[in-house]
Amino acid sequence: MLDVISLGDYYAPINDREGLPELRAEVNTICGERFRRIDRFIQLCLLGAARCAESVCLDGKTGLYIGSRFAAVCNTIKVQEQMFVHGQIPKPANFINTLSNSAGYYVARNLNLQGKNIFVSRANASLEAVLELARLDLQNGTIEQALIGVVDEGAPVQADHCQRMGIPEDTALAEGSHWFLLRRHGEAMAEEKENALATITEVDVLPDEYSLRRWLDKALVQQSNTFIYSDPLKPAAFNRAELGLPFYEPDLDYYPSRTGGVLMRFIQEKKQAALITLCGDEAGRTHVTHTLV
Incomplete structure (x- = not known):
């Protein structure tokens, strides 16, 4: 982590x-x-x-x-x-x-x-x-x-x-x-008094839709106040609505690094919440992260 x-x-x-x-x-x-x-x-x-x-x-x-x-x-x-x-x-x-x-x-x-x-x-x-x-x-x-x-x-x-x-x-x-x-995780320098702003608990690359669904099932166990984000123009290999999770969509126009801006704004805006980000690629893989704030 x-x-x-x-x-x-x-x-x-x-x-x-x-x-x-x-x-x-x-x-x-x-x-x-x-x-x-x-x-x-x-x-x-x-x-x-x-x-x-x-x-x-x-x-x-x-x-x-x-x-x-x-x-x-x-x-x-x-x-x-x-x-x-x-x-x-x-x-x-x-x-x-x-x-x-x-x-x-x-x-x-x-x-x-x-x-x-x-x-x-x-x-x-x-x-x-x-x-x-x-x-x-x-x-x-x-x-x-x-x-x-x-x-x-x-x-x-x-x-x-x-x-x-x-x-x-x-x-x-x-x-x-x-x-x-x-x-x-847990190794802030001694001179730093503040707690971490967030913890990125998962970063993974999933080869197919089956692997993605298994990962999501595991990530969502006992999770509350969880949001999801996926590239609106390059969607991952599934229908987001199937998950029943609220979408996190900050007011950002489109550019390839948009996921970075989304994650940063989630950390700045949310408390006691989790964000799952998903990014599909041309090889059919899905790149995923899970972050707790």
């Missing part, structure tokens, strides 16, 4: 009319130094991670885990246009920043972290992917705490970005950067 010690995030709806919100001033204010030649994805990572770390003590060996479906999509589009549309060699900084783990370098530098630094992409289940990795490293003692973030930036031309995600072109879109500081 994983205790959630701290939260921090950034979220904003996006549309073609207003363009993407400016981030540089906020990033410069919260970061210890002014970083040059960074793209929007790196800015989002810096902003969310710094907000999560503001009120806690981070050990230098804290593991850093970043998940994203598309990572630096705006910068990648720019580089591809330079190469294939204009026949130009891309600018070095733009080319380097297409590497997804560049963001991990800047977050670690800003927070003075020297531990594990991992980027992973598992489509819309990237939150579950980084939770799995962090849990394994915490359980085997490789790290004492884990800073995990799921980040997806908006992209220009809404219809194109919707097509990229395989969703209807008129879907209301957003971008987000959601961060959680985790420790093994």
Whole structure:
């Protein structure tokens, strides 16, 4: 089990009319130094991670885990246009920043972290992917705490970005950067007086509908005040109404890391409650989490 010690995030709806919100001033204010030649994805990572770390003590060996479906999509589009549309060699900084783990370098530098630094992409289940990795490293003692973030930036031309995600072109879109500081259950540092904000009791990948139903039957035994969330446009392999559980649907527009925003808002809003999140993938598997607050 994983205790959630701290939260921090950034979220904003996006549309073609207003363009993407400016981030540089906020990033410069919260970061210890002014970083040059960074793209929007790196800015989002810096902003969310710094907000999560503001009120806690981070050990230098804290593991850093970043998940994203598309990572630096705006910068990648720019580089591809330079190469294939204009026949130009891309600018070095733009080319380097297409590497997804560049963001991990800047977050670690800003927070003075020297531990594990991992980027992973598992489509819309990237939150579950980084939770799995962090849990394994915490359980085997490789790290004492884990800073995990799921980040997806908006992209220009809404219809194109919707097509990229395989969703209807008129879907209301957003971008987000959601961060959680985790420790093994019951192992808060001595100097911390507050209790954990929540406990993530389960993270799993279920191969088929039968496995999902068995997992749900087990998770729901003697559970009261339990809510459920699944990606509204990428549903898991079952009818949510069959469970008879209330749906938790905060006011968040659509983006691949939406589950991270949902979990964060549940922790902030609910008391003495449980949340089950479900995310189906193209292989027919379901990625699940169970969290108690």
